[in-house]
Amino acid sequence: MQSARRVHRAFNPTSLPGLRAPRIHTREFYNAGKLPRAGQQLKTNGALKGLRRESTQTGEDQTGHISESSNEAILFFDGLFPLRLNWAFRLPWTNQRSLPQILSRFNSPTLSAYEPMNMIKQAIPSSVPMKVIEILPRYKDGGAFVKFSHPEGITAKEIEGLVEGYLRDKPIKPWFNPFRQIHTNLVRGKPWLEDLYRFPSSRIKVEFVPTSPESQAAELSQETLYSLFRRYGKLAEITSQPSDSKILPKYAYLDFSRVRHAIMAKNCMHGFKVLEAEGGGKAGTGLRLSFEAKMKAHWVRDWLKDHPRVVIPLVAAIIATVTAAAFDPIRTFFIKAHIDHSFALTNSRIYKWFKSQATDIFAFRLHKSEEAGLTAIWDDRKEAIEQISTWLMETADTFIVVQGPRGSGKKELILDQALKDRKHTLVIDCKPIQEAHGDSATIASAAAAVGYRPVFSWMNSFSSLIDLAAQGTIGVKSGFSETLDSQLSKIFSNTSTALKQLALDYRKKEDKDASLTDDDWLEAHPECRPVVVIDNFLHKNEESSVVYDKISEWAAGLTTANVAHVIFLTNDISYSKSLSKALPDRVFRQISLGDITPEVAKKFVLTHLDIDKQDIAAGKAELSAEQRSADLEELDECIDTLGGRLTDLEFLARRLKTGQTPKRAVSEIIEQSASEILKMYLSTVDKGERKWSPEQAWYLVKSLAANDTLRYNEVLLSNTFASSLSATAANGESVLEALSAAELISIQSNNGRPGMIKAGKPVYQAAFKLLTEDHVLTSRLDLAILTELTKIETKSIDKYETELTMLGSLPKQPREVGPRVQFLLDKLAASQKKVQNWEKEMGVLKKVLMDEY
Template identity: 75%
Template sequence: MQATRRVFFNPTSVPSLRTRRPQTRDFYNAGHLARVGLRGNGVRASRWRGVRRESTETGEDSTGHITAHSNEGILFFDNLFPLKLHWILRLPFRGERSLSDLLVRFNNQTLGSYEPLSMVKKALPASIPLKVTEILPRLKDGGAFVKFSHPDGITAKEIEELVAAYLRENPIKPWFNPFHRIRSNLVVGKPWLEDLYRFPSRRIKVEFCPTSPETQAAELSQETLYSLFRRYGKIAEITAQSSESKVLPKFAYVDFAKIRHAIMAKNCMHSFTVLKQAGGGEAGTVIRLSFEQTMKAHWIRDWIVNHPRVTIPIIAAFIATVTVAVFDPIRTFFIKAHIDHAFRIKDNSIYKWFKSQATDIFTFRSRRTEEVGLGAIWEDRKETIDQLQTWLQETADTFIVVQGPRGSGKKELIFEQALKGRKNTLLIDCKPIQDAHGDSATISAAAMAVGYRPVFSWMNSISSMVDLAAQGTIGVKSGFSETLDAQLAKIWQNTATALKQVALDHRNKDEKDASLADDDWLEAHPECRPVVVIDNFLHKNEDSSVVYDKISEWAAGLTTANIAHVIFLTNDISYSKSLSKALPDRVFRQMALGDITPEVAKKFVITHLDADDDDAPGEGEKLSASQRRRDLSQLDECIETLGGRLTDLEFFARRLKTGQTPKRAVSEIIEQSASEIMKMYLLTVDKGEKKWSPEQAWYLVKSLAEDESLRYNEVLLSNTFASSLSPSASNGESVLEALSAAELITIKSYKGRPQSIKAGRPVYQAAFQMLCEDKVLKSRLDLAILTELTKIETKNIDKYETELNTLGSLPKQPPEVGPRVQFLLSKLAGSQTKVEGWEKEMGALKKVLMDEF
């Protein structure tokens, strides 16, 4: 059905622009303005008057096309609408009325003469013989189609030239694009008025289609395409389809320098038929045009994936830069707060007030007992404490090593006496760092020790997998993952920076040496340097460890740069081997802490007993707990057995508080120690995990039970240590160092060399004697030693016999062989004598095991 209507060239008369008659349309109808006719009045009314069929933005009868009959033509005007309005078409809630309202508000502005459809009217002067029959605005293309009719005496091509010449002489520039004028070209093809979600771009895809299904299209050359499209604007590139491509129909890409030139070409040349004379083949070729996005949707992602050798190192460098620029200042801040205890609640004045107020309600007996008990120790070690405090005030590089067995009070001596009242202290415990399983756990433990946060230790495993995948893909490491050595170095470096800032915070601008450089000022003020205490250094006595090596190197850097004082607390007597690698040209300030004397030990125990004695019976003179006890006469004998180890003395004092007599308490401590020795050293089921054999441990226990001190070299020369059959215990010196680290024994040095061997703890001496008094246990372990010695001598006998057989097989016996034969025979006889003697002893021991329980 066709409906006739006379329309006037006025945007408000266009049905789709009327606000009083709202219309609705489908969501996917992304068309633009309704196709409108024109009408006018006055002098020019005749040339704007016409009768047409009702059409929409999708063409006549929604076919997507408009047709031009004889004496008709179609012009396309560009630059009528801003191309930036594309986003309106993407909105899912945009309706026809919303667009109409937008244009109505625009039309009501003062710039009425620059309205889009008014500019079309201005572009067609009265001198050109044409009659406009309808206009079809195209918002997403930024222009409009103008259909016109013309008399027989003039062609559409001539009208195109007249309009183009008029626009060149009288340029019309829209308000939104004042630097470019409106252009017009004749539509020579059959435009496709699609309302799809396809938006203009500089690239046009030209498909070569046949004129009919029976014919074949020709693939146009670049010269032909250039001659067809150059009239619409400058062409940047023409790209032909790959010869290997099987895609049909054949196509080519035409890239314009400007997007409006591409829009003009697409709207004017779509469905244009290239004849044979122009290179279109026998039956001609129809070119169908469509916009092609020059950039793919995921071109950045594709480029990154396709160029891993470039992108992966760049990403790694970017992540490292961000980490340094963003996280390092945060981490340094938290390390500083950890050093100066800024967030420690115990140092808060409010917390201290509440604690003082609650003292009357809650009694902190255990802590007070420890403080009172240790007071006796500090009086005895006052000279050592004063020496430590003096070293911390000297300007020389302070590198202090405090060595002593476990339980000798090293940590308490440093923090409760030498560093008492000093805020800027940092404690680094090597034990949790070294005992951590895996790189991530080690990094977390090291970070926790210094307050380094945030720490992404879990990223280490992920980075390692990414690095491994990248190495398998591109052949080289990406650099994402870092070794444990590098990560620990980063933690210690941040800590050193924080320590230096903490030291420089004491600097006053008004002091006389404020103008000194940072290093010079730190050297001149040793009292302002923080103190770093490294506890449990070499607690596992390992020959090589990344943790110990990095800590010692870092500590050496702190001392040489005058950033901080460093104090090492260690149980190992061979600490000089590890520290000498970091500071080969320095002499350490060494301090050895041993067991306390019997007099101080007795005072320590009595102080513990009297610490919590608040009330005494009776109304007369009050007696202390130690004075009320009648069994303290045994104290001297018990302390002599127990020794001067603080942990053992404290355990002894606690047993006395429960009401036990001194002899009973010491007896139970010795029994407990003997059980620990059997479990840990003598009855080891898993021999592979230990660096010693049970026979070697029992040899030391038995020997020390008879003599409190053994010669170091004498032990090494014994058969049990020199010729052990256990692969893990074949090196005697390594065995003794491992047993010393495990605290079964203590190795005493003289002028830097190991001299003697003693029990690891004083109470162990009595425990050794108790173990040797057990006839069954002694027989069992002696039998194991004799069995091993017999095996060793049996191997020697086999070796002697083999050599004698070799010598006896010689055809002649030269005189030079005689002494060797005599030597082997004497060795053979001696070994046989030993084996026979051991066999007798083994028989007696087996009889004991058979008879005794």
């Protein structure tokens, strides 16, 4: 044994010309950063003495293979280099020679034992009869090939066993992974030392190739593959090529439980020849091994692209969550600022100072006169103002409803009187929200009403297009877009949060009831709650509108949660139908505002005139006492004609200020109202979805001109309302409700049911009479009514005649048919008589139209 060891130490394969490599100075991994000098000897054991240091990573002469003689073999050591540094080889400026330089930075006296060269020295004991000829590092695989020679009396397999036994007894662990030791195996095949951009994975593709061009390879079974590769590590799965696959060469996949096991198997078994006895066929089968990525390079992108039904709703949910988390606090802040006017210029101290200094310089006559005129009305409605103020101090989870016709001063009564001392008041006008065209405009209007910003209303249309495209692609809606209902819910939800925060701002830590919960504290302090005023509710009399439904539901939530008081201002007398859907078990607190009395109306106009006279310059002449007395006498008569509607009274006061007499001013107001009626209600030009016909409107105008009031049911039974030829005006009750919403008429209830019809405004009564005094207009509209009635009766006559013809065609006339025939004949005669009388009247009307202008 000792003589063999001496022979082993004396033998130097570099002395043979065939094994001598070209002298290319390289920076070896075991001597990083230092060029070897001539004559330099390494301190090493016997196995490494005379080691060739010029070997490259791609084999001798960069052929990619390692040559072996009869007494030479190769061991592969793994775990020498960290696999985590493989990413460095993917960089365009990196080559495999730079890794030793990186690793050399870790070399220090304390880590010298963990240097890769020293670990190989430690892994090969001096007692093993082998001589290391060449070391080829494989940085990508984290190991190195060690080529060695052995004496004739011992095999390479025995040397492998000796080294493995030594490593089991004295494990060597690298510095970068102290929990795993180095392993080694004998290389049984012909390894391919490539420096391509191919990196290890736990899956190996084994191709079965013929050993010679004229031979044929055999496809190995899973049992054979298991017996060949199990020694290198645990196999997780063996996947054979599908039987119907025509891909050549045949192949199989080996999935190892760990990447290092696959590395060891690939480097030791590449090029291995399976003999016939082992199942390799008659001529044998060669194994060609390569790493196979278990997942595609773009597997995440492909998965996202291939599963739109999951990805699109998930993306929509993530965007909604991020948007809510980022923007909701900002929007709540802006809503609070909108309610308490934090950024309003009129609340700043500088503005108030300048206003106080300029009050004596600039006189706002119009504002002063309007305030003085409204004071007379507030004195008359003082009881209603006090009632509303009392309700706002009480805890009652119901609505406050102020109903009255347009121009009755509802908004001024609430904002300027009942809520003038309230700091936190939010006014929402339903009119611009309801009249907005399209979902985006509706969302923008609702957001502007409450101060909700930022609002991306254009995103609703954009997301709808995305949702439509997704529906055409995957067949179902993705949920990326949101409906108008959900967008309004978001806006009102943020508004509720802001209102609650404003109410809780009044809460102090030193209060006696500071220990109460937020809900209990809000219930105990109704005076601290903000007030939400919803103006123009049911503006277009559309009870089923999404906007009105959402506002009423949101208002119900505010009142029941004691977050805020809600006051509805509406012109519609049927508001309870819509509000009862939101609060079905509550009784509303309601106040009805009508026209003011003649005494208050006169005082209102006189207050305007008196204030105006006080502001007349000293150089102008005053009206004479006689003229003033005459005007006052005319004013009493004019106010009786004009009524107590505030808008009409203000119009009258402005005209009187210009110097007109009361009679002249009222006459122009009546003429203007008549023109509005003619254009809005009696015009035969198509007005879109108008729910009444001009004949029905004229019937009411003519009837109210003759009588101040009409019976509701009597109007419904008239021929014009009961049998209208217009499809949109066939229902008489819907027509009357539409005309009431349009303010041509007003319907007054009697014991909860419609009972009486009056003019929509007091001035309309005079306008109706003015219209009926126009003979040409009356003749034209009466002719239209008679024409329609004639068509209705003609249709009835046709129906009677058809039934009589059918009865007359019977072969025998039964006795029971006689009464029916007589009934039809009487109806036919009555209808014919009506048609004849109407034809006569139509002739007279046509003559008037032909003779007069």
